[in-house]
Amino acid sequence: MMNQHREEDALRGQAVKNQKAIWDKTLEMRFLLQKAFSTSNKLPQEPIRARFCNHDKQIEQAYDDLLNSSKQTLSSMMELQEAMLESNQATKGANEMPSASNGDNDEWSEVQRLQTRITTFRNTEIDKWQRKIQVTTGAAALKGKLHAFNQNISDQVAGYMRDPSRMINRMYLTNSAVSVFGKDVGEPGTAEEGHNMEGDPELIDDSEFYQQLLKEFLESCDKGASESAIYALKKQQVKKRKLVDRRASKSRKIRYHVHEKVTNFMAPEPMVLPPMAPKLFENLFGNAS
Amino acid sequence: MAAASAAAEASGESKNEFLIRDDAPGLLAALKEMKDGLDLVRGKVEAITRKVKANQLPAANGIGYLEAKNHLLLGYCQDIVYYLLRKAKGLSVDGHPVVRSLVEIRLFLEKIRPIDKKAEYQIQKLTDAADNATVREKPGNAQAKGKDGHSDEEDLLKYRPNPDMMDTKPGPDGQDTDGVYRPPKFMPTSMDDEEKRRKNDSRRDKAIARVAIENPYIKEIIDDAADRPEEWKETVGDESREFGRYMRQREEQEKQEEELFTRAPVTKRDKQIEKRIRRQLHGLGGLTDGFDLGMNMLLGGDKEDDGGSSKSHGKSGNRKKHLKSSKKRKRH
Numbered sequence: 001m002m003n004q005h006r007e008e009d010a011l012r013g014q015a016v017k018n019q020k021a022i023w024d025k026t027l028e029m030r031f032l033l034q035k036a037f038s039t040s041n042k043l044p045q046e047p048i049r050a051r052f053c054n055h056d057k058q059i060e061q062a063y064d065d066l067l068n069s070s071k072q073t074l075s076s077m078m079e080l081q082e083a084m085l086e087s088n089q090a091t092k093g094a095n096e097m098p099s100a101s102n103g104d105n106d107e108w109s110e111v112q113r114l115q116t117r118i119t120t121f122r123n124t125e126i127d128k129w130q131r132k133i134q135v136t137t138g139a140a141a142l143k144g145k146l147h148a149f150n151q152n153i154s155d156q157v158a159g160y161m162r163d164p165s166r167m168i169n170r171m172y173l174t175n176s177a178v179s180v181f182g183k184d185v186g187e188p189g190t191a192e193e194g195h196n197m198e199g200d201p202e203l204i205d206d207s208e209f210y211q212q213l214l215k216e217f218l219e220s221c222d223k224g225a226s227e228s229a230i231y232a233l234k235k236q237q238v239k240k241r242k243l244v245d246r247r248a249s250k251s252r253k254i255r256y257h258v259h260e261k262v263t264n265f266m267a268p269e270p271m272v273l274p275p276m277a278p279k280l281f282e283n284l285f286g287n288a289s
Numbered sequence: 290m291a292a293a294s295a296a297a298e299a300s301g302e303s304k305n306e307f308l309i310r311d312d313a314p315g316l317l318a319a320l321k322e323m324k325d326g327l328d329l330v331r332g333k334v335e336a337i338t339r340k341v342k343a344n345q346l347p348a349a350n351g352i353g354y355l356e357a358k359n360h361l362l363l364g365y366c367q368d369i370v371y372y373l374l375r376k377a378k379g380l381s382v383d384g385h386p387v388v389r390s391l392v393e394i395r396l397f398l399e400k401i402r403p404i405d406k407k408a409e410y411q412i413q414k415l416t417d418a419a420d421n422a423t424v425r426e427k428p429g430n431a432q433a434k435g436k437d438g439h440s441d442e443e444d445l446l447k448y449r450p451n452p453d454m455m456d457t458k459p460g461p462d463g464q465d466t467d468g469v470y471r472p473p474k475f476m477p478t479s480m481d482d483e484e485k486r487r488k489n490d491s492r493r494d495k496a497i498a499r500v501a502i503e504n505p506y507i508k509e510i511i512d513d514a515a516d517r518p519e520e521w522k523e524t525v526g527d528e529s530r531e532f533g534r535y536m537r538q539r540e541e542q543e544k545q546e547e548e549l550f551t552r553a554p555v556t557k558r559d560k561q562i563e564k565r566i567r568r569q570l571h572g573l574g575g576l577t578d579g580f581d582l583g584m585n586m587l588l589g590g591d592k593e594d595d596g597g598s599s600k601s602h603g604k605s606g607n608r609k610k611h612l613k614s615s616k617k618r619k620r621h
Contacts, residue, residue, distance in 0.1 A: 013419025015351030016412055019359060022346060025337050026362045029330050033369050036326040039319050040376040048309075049379035052316060055309050062320035063377060069324045070374040073331040077367050080334055081360065083341040087349060107374060108387065111367050115390065118360045125353040126401055133407045153400045160396055167392045181312040181319070201383035204372065209395050216402075244518045250547070 022084070027217055034210050041178045041203045048182040074107055081114050123154035171206065172199025323373065330370075352415075354408065358401065365394045532566050 044052060053060040130153050151159075160167060178200075245253070340346050348356060368391045375382055382388060501507045542553055 007422075009415060009418040010422030011419075012350050012352075013415040013417070013422070015348045016355065016415045017419055018346040019348045019351045019355040020412075020416070022337065022341075022348065022359050023355065023362065025333065026359060026366065029333055029366050030362060030369075032326060032330050032333070033366060033373075036323040036373055037369050039323055040373050042316075042319060043376045043379070044316075045379050045381065051309055052313065056313050056317070059313060059317050059320070062317055062324070066320050066324045066327070066377045067374065069327040069331070070370055070377055073327045073334065074367060074370045074374060076331050076334045076338065077363065077370060080338040080341065081363050081367070083338055084348075084356075084359065084363075087341060087344070087347065107371060111364075111371055112386070112390075114367075115364050118357070118364075121353070122357040122360060122397075125357040126397070126404070129354040129404050129408060133404055136407070153397070153404075156400060157393060157396045161389070161393055164389055164392050167396070168388055171388070171392065181316040182309050202381060204382065204388060204391070206369075206391070206395075209399075212399075 024217075027213065030210070030213065031217075034207075037206065041173060041205070042181055044180055044182045045202065052182060071107065074111070078110060078114055081118075085117065123152075127152040127154055169199065171204050172201055173203035173205040174199050177205075178203050320377075323377075327370070327373070330366075352408075352412065354404065355412070358398075361394050361397050365391065365398070368394065535562065535566050 043049070049063075053063060337346075368387055371387050372382060372391070375385070375387065546553055
């Protein structure tokens with residue numbers, strides 16, 4: 001009986017290790033995407049984009065390559081998600097939805113279809129684990145006192161998403177922060193931008209969350225990384241110690257400081273002006289009268 | 290009026306042309322950089338997909354919460370790539386559901402952080418169980434190989450000593466069930482005298498302490514550790530041990546003088562010693578100081594040598610004898 005339990009635990013442990021490996025790989029993808037994500041805010045929008053393409057065929061080709069690459073990357077990511085859903089029993093038949101293609105918005109409909117498919121599974125699992133943690137830590141005893149904190153995570157997020165404008169506004173970048181290609185820095189914004197003084201809705205910034213993820217990842221790699229880094233920095237700083245003569249106390253030595261020599265100084269020399277000097281200066285600089 | 294507006298329009302267009310011409314190389318570089326980044330990501334995604342499809346990363350028996358977390362992050366990456374795609378097309382993202390989706394997933398990942406912290410122990414327990422299982426499997430596999438596979442390696446146990454051939458046969462406890470001979474264990478005994486060793490140790494410690502106190506480098510290290518300010522000295526070069534001893538003596542004397550408000554009389558002999566030491570100060574007198582002691586310590590000798598040169602000891606000894614004899618003579 002015990003042996004069977006041990007085997008089950010070992011199998012489960014191996015699966016958990018695989019899940020952690022997938023998480024690490026996905027996190028690595030997220031980190032690799034950051035550079036492209038921040039650069040994408042510099043790309044011009046349609047009228048200017050067309051001008052750039054007309055100006056240089058290389059740019060047009062580069063745009064085509066980028067479009068193809070991003071489409072392929074997106075489809076490979078969706079393929080990975082499909083494979084993960086298939087391999088997991090709990091999500092195998094979850095919310096199968098027919099793929100609706102509507103031309104230009106085809107990619108987004110595919111992404112949305114996949115995300116909707118895992119919504120139920122995601123909410124159930126997260127809420128279940130939240131309850132589990134509350135029971136083990138005794139947080140369930142606070143029920144009723146702090147209603148907002150004792151809500152299910154999925155409910156909390158749903159509450160936020162009823163009016164996400166505040167969260168979305170926090171992610172906007174200002175025009176001054178990003179120099180868009182083909183746009184003059186001093187160019188006045190459109191009427192829409194005038195309303196939105198906080199930031200441009202076309203420029204989404206996610207660096208705060210990215211840094212958070214990066215910090216967590218580094219901490220998980222090496223628990224004492226931050227502390228040891230701080231300690232190492234402190235050790236690197238050389239202590240400045242005072243230079244003292246211990247035998248100079250109690251008036252055993254005369255204390256004095258040698259002044260630096262005065263530089264660029266000359267005592268005035270008395271000078272007798274010749275009688276023709278005033279006349280000479282008058283002729284030189286013109287008569288005052 | 291119309292001409293003026295046309296001129297303004299023309300100047301605006303020329304300005305735009307200038308901007309496009311200036312920014313074209315930068316845009317081209319940015320587009321290539323983005324494409325390279327996406328290609329790299331795609332390579333990694335395809336590698337994982339292959340593994341997942343080939344069931345090399347089976348996660349069916351895993352924790353559902355971790356699975357949900359993986360899907361969240363993957364969904365987030367998909368949203369970012371779609372955002373890039375939209376930007377590359379030159380389309381607007383204002384009010385598009387991709388921004389809303391980014392915010393939603395970000396909220397989820399932020400909200401589940403406390404669960405991560407608290408579930409860490411349970412997850413660690415499971416991974417440890419998996420590690421232990423793999424460790425247990427390895428020796429088993431090795432044994433199976435040894436039995437089934439005809440390895441070229443000889444059985445090393447056949448070279449074990451045969452107890453029957455020995456004069457004094459050990460008891461049954463000397464032999465174990467696995468066929469490996471283990472010699473009988475006797476009571477552990479110490480051969481060296483405890484008292485003698487303690488004396489030697491204390492003597493060596495005293496000698497080391499004395500050397501440490503007199504050594505300027507060790508003194509500097511101690512000062513550094515105690516965060517004392519650096520001492521500024523007028524002397525140059527290495528100080529001999531004799532000079533150090535003399536200076537300590539002088540400082541002690543000065544302290545006593547200051548306490549008692551009286552000057553101690555300085556004899557002619559003291560003046561001579563001071564003069565000799567001052568003369569030696571900038572020479573190479575202190576170069577071999579402590580060499581004898583160091584050698585004794587290395588060779589394990591127990592001589593309680595002070596480390597000074599033997600000549601100086603001899604001189605001082607002779608001087609003392611002379612002084613004694615002269616005093617005796619004076620008395621007569």
